[in-house]
Amino acid sequence: MSKILFAEDEPALAEIVKETLELKGFSVVHTLTASATVAAYHQVKPDVLVLDVMLPDGDGFSIARQIRQNDQATPIIFLTSKSLPVDVVEGFESGGNDYLKKPFSIEELTIRIKALLSQNRLVLKPEKVEKQAVAIGNYQFHYPEGILIIAGQKRILTNREAEILQMLLLNRNNMLGRDLILNTLWPNNDYFSGRSLDVFIAKLRKYLKADPSVFIISIRGQGYKLVY
Structure with a gap:
């Protein structure tokens, strides 16, 4: 049973999240x-940390920095109402692996936790994810239907576009390797498949440009990262 250390000072939210995660099989x-979180970290030795950014006696970023001095492996997810690019950057620079904006769905948090626990950061392949609408900034993304909605405007994605976006979403704020995308969605990993992937990424960037807080970063020669 995977152990989660969960720091949250809002009692009602904390109770709901804790009970739901426990029902899903987590400890x-x-x-x-x-201060209690740092003490519990050393005692519990969790598999994942889920940290609220704003706490009464400190913040999640400071906790992450302290932990990262000796532990580079344990995944850290930040929960916060902050969503400015500068806040996202600070979260990653402090050692975070993922960043979930409040309000969030428990299902989305569960997916993020499972993704970080999996060895290849992709615990659920796209076709295995249940139908649901997930917020991507100001967009609503319906998968596997492949519907992207913003301000009442609906776009129907092609199957390949929807699969790529779903993979990026499952690995949000983490790099998704080009080879992993190609080996999962294309019959082979050759030059032409790679060029085709570049075209699809360009199209997705175009579809997402209505919300400037959402962007797909290219890590040269390695892969892509969906950030918002």
């Missing part, structure tokens, strides 16, 4: 303050 230790 959850809940803390209310930064």
Whole structure:
């Protein structure tokens, strides 16, 4: 059973998240303050940390920096109402692996936790994910239907576009390797398949440009990262 250390100072939210994650098979230790979280980290040795950014005696970023001094492996997910690019950058620079904006769905949090626990950061392949609408910034993405909606405007994605976006979403704020995308969605990993992938990424960037807080970053020669 995977152990989650969950730092959150809002009692109602904390109770709902803790109970739901436990029903999904996780062991959850809940803390209310930064100092209690650091103490619990050393005692519990969790598999994943889920940290609220704003805590009464500190913040999740400071906790992450402290932990990262000796532990580079344990995944860290930040929960926050902050969504400015500068806040996202600070979260990653402090050692975070993922960033979930409040309000969030428990299903989305569960997917993020499972993705980080999996060895290849892709615990669920696209075709295995249940039908659901997920927020991507100001967009609503319906998968596997492949519907992208913003401000009442609907776009129907092709099957390949929807599959790529779903893979990026499951690995949000983490690099998704080109080879992994190609080996999952294309029959072979050759030059022409790679060029085709580049075209699809360009199209997805165009579809997402209505919300400037959402962007797909290219990591040269390695892969892509969906950030928002």
